[in-house]
Amino acid sequence: MMSRVTLLVLLLTLLCIQSQGTGRYLELETATSAAGDDPSAIFEPQIGDFLSSYSAVYQAGNGPFFGGGGRFDIYGHPNVTGHEVVTTAVWIVGERDDRTLDAIQAGWHAADVTGCYNTACEGFVKSDTAPISPGDVLPILTPDEIHELMIWIEKDDKGGDWWLYASTESTTSGKVGYWPKSLFSKLAQNATVVNYGGFVQVKKGSVSPPMGSGHFPNDTAAFFSNVEYVDEFGRKIAGNLPSVVTNKNCYDVGNMGDATFFYGGPGGCVN
DSSP states (O other), X not given: OOOEEBOOOBOBSSOOOEEEXXXXXXXXXXXXXXXXXXXXXXXXXXXXXXEEEEEEEEEEOSOOBOEEEEEEEOOOOTTOOTXXXXXXXXXXXXXXXXXXXXXXXXXXXXXXXXXXXXXXXXXXXXXXXXXXXXTOBOOOOOSSOOOEEEEEEXXXXXXXXXXXXXXXXXXXXXXXXXXXXXXXXGGGTOBSEEEEEEEEEEETTSOOOOBTTSSOSSTTSEEEEEEEEEOTTSOEEOOOOOEEESOTTTOEEOOXXXXXXXXXXOOOOOO
């Protein structure tokens, strides 16, 4: 089945797997999981022992942080099947002292196996005036056109909720909705990590799918721009950050300059 790009909300406190047609979505996620050194624990924290995951991201660590976001292009992955997942997103993470974490996520997502997406699960509160909404179809890159998605997530300094703003080149930026403060433990106060980049998932023993455009970082690779985070003084900081890559034989990130970097890879890893 050909995949689609749609605006999607995923709320993943308990991963309620369900099968549906492959799609690419604006993906929103809340998650609770054990935190480790591998950032993939943040991306799909309850994928189970039968799945492998790979990430290629830049990471702002050692918060407190109160928001973050960026702009990135949207790619089609029509051959994603089974337990394969391809994601580009911004992850806002609150690590607790007991090595567990809160996490929220927004970006595009290609998958044939899904969790509780859109508004099927309680948690995310959609805005009535959202410029794009969970489940909306998103355009993908073609040889003649580049389509981009802007994601910005920021904690409200009064109510403490985490608000999502999003836009494409054909829509103005506006509030998509928010994750209530009451959903979280650590994120009720602040985030400790913000990640920007790509993630893939595959069944163990299977060949991992492409990430981004399917190219290693170069002029034909997927890009991530306008990388910023909000510090404890409310300032938007565009900075050069350290990278975290699971397996550079299959995926990588390029050098960051002017808050922009290329990322991705052809896949082909087997674990």
